[in-house]
Amino acid sequence: MFFAVLSACLPAEVPACGPVTLVGRPFPSMEQCAAEAPRIAEDWLADRSPLTRGGLSCLPLSGLAALPVETPAPGIHVHLGQVAQFEDSPDGWIANLGFIIGRDSIAVIDAGASRQQGQALFAAIRAVSDKPISHLIVTHMHPDHAFGAEVFREAGAAIVGHERLADALQARGPTYLDNLTRLYGPGPMIGTRVVLPDSAVVGSLDIDLGGRVLTLTAAGPAHSDNDLTVLDRATGTLFAGDLVFRGLTPVVDGSLTGWIGWMDGARDGGPVVPGHGPVARDWQEAVGAQRDFLAALDRATRDALDAGLPLSQAVPAIVDALQPFGGDWASFPETAARDATAAYKELEWE
Structure with missing residues (x-):
């Protein structure tokens, strides 16, 4: 199985290009891919202005980058x-x-x-x-x-x-x-x-x-x-x-x-x-760890609302209450602050 791979480029002083695998048309042979690739590349580019064609090649399936599963x-x-x-x-x-x-x-x-x-x-x-x-x-x-x-x-x-x-x-x-x-x-x-x-x-x-x-x-x-x-x-x-x-x-x-x-x-x-x-x-x-985190977010937000804190003071207070979870979750500080803001805006209207 072979695929046409187009280098699609954005026009600029220093053009930016990226590989586009034309997945809709697999080919049984390299020769057939080479013969038909220019046409299918032009068809793909037709409604994708300002992208232009850079290089064009044919690769076997084994030559395509693939995610591990x-x-x-x-x-x-x-x-x-x-x-x-x-x-x-x-x-x-x-x-x-x-x-x-x-x-x-x-x-x-x-x-x-x-x-x-x-x-x-x-x-x-x-x-x-x-x-x-x-x-x-x-x-x-x-x-x-x-x-x-x-x-x-x-x-x-x-x-x-x-x-x-x-x-x-x-x-x-x-x-x-x-x-x-x-x-x-x-x-x-x-x-x-x-x-x-x-x-x-x-x-x-x-x-x-x-x-x-x-x-x-x-x-x-x-x-x-x-x-x-x-x-x-x-x-x-x-x-x-x-x-x-x-x-x-x-x-x-x-x-x-x-x-x-x-x-x-x-x-x-x-x-x-x-x-x-x-x-x-x-x-x-x-869900065990996630349930604990979201329940703590709920409690801390309700505590801040019960204390009458405005959003500007409530968010740092909620994040501080969540600190015991900080070592268990990646990308914690910024996301916890975002979650505190979202939770406050939701629960203040209950």
Whole structure:
């Protein structure tokens, strides 16, 4: 299997270029790729002004950069992201990503922080299986999970998300993209676009990959207001997205009380794949530390409100109360302050 790889460039005094794997058209031979690559490269560039064509080559699958993956259960493949926030990462490849292989097709869970990461996930999938990629399931709007989506649309996948995902991406996506481009530079983000879902999950939805059914469940406001989980019925493996953090300080961008409530339901089953951090063997291992942290955030915020502290004084007081957790979570100081602000604004209206 061979793929055309385009060097796409932004015009500038010092041009920024990045590799674009044209995933929608695999070739059986180097000769056929070389013959057809110029045409498909021009087609890809046609609606992507101001990107221009730099180099163009054909590579075997083995020549493509691929993410490392592990297999916590049969047919389940997971890439573990860096346990860090964007500001502490060299490239933003911080989220856990995965894919599940059925008899007939493959579902991908989250697509990474950029087109480049999505391409590396695609290469990892193709190193394991050449079955059609039928679905990309985006667990929520945050760019470390959503911004590689166009790669999988080009590969033929339907993109599925929470009923609120499209609105969230339309409202925040352009700002997220600008911020990541400033943080990492234009080269690593070349070809990355905000991509909206093709279908929405209201309540729950089952997807059959051929003898393998996935149950997608939309959560109420918790980590965000558009969280979606994926349960593989064959193994009991739960892809929890950012409803579960392990090792990286949890980020409240939806509802603290909703998130605590979501964790209260006991869940039996197999491994739990968090949005960040190592795969957990079971539910208690997955959420125990996070539950303690969010409960402490809730108590400290309510104490600050009961004391009549304004936001400017409440945030440092809440962060100080959370210090016993500081050694257990990566990227703690900045995230704790953000969480304190979010929690205060939510709970002051109760």
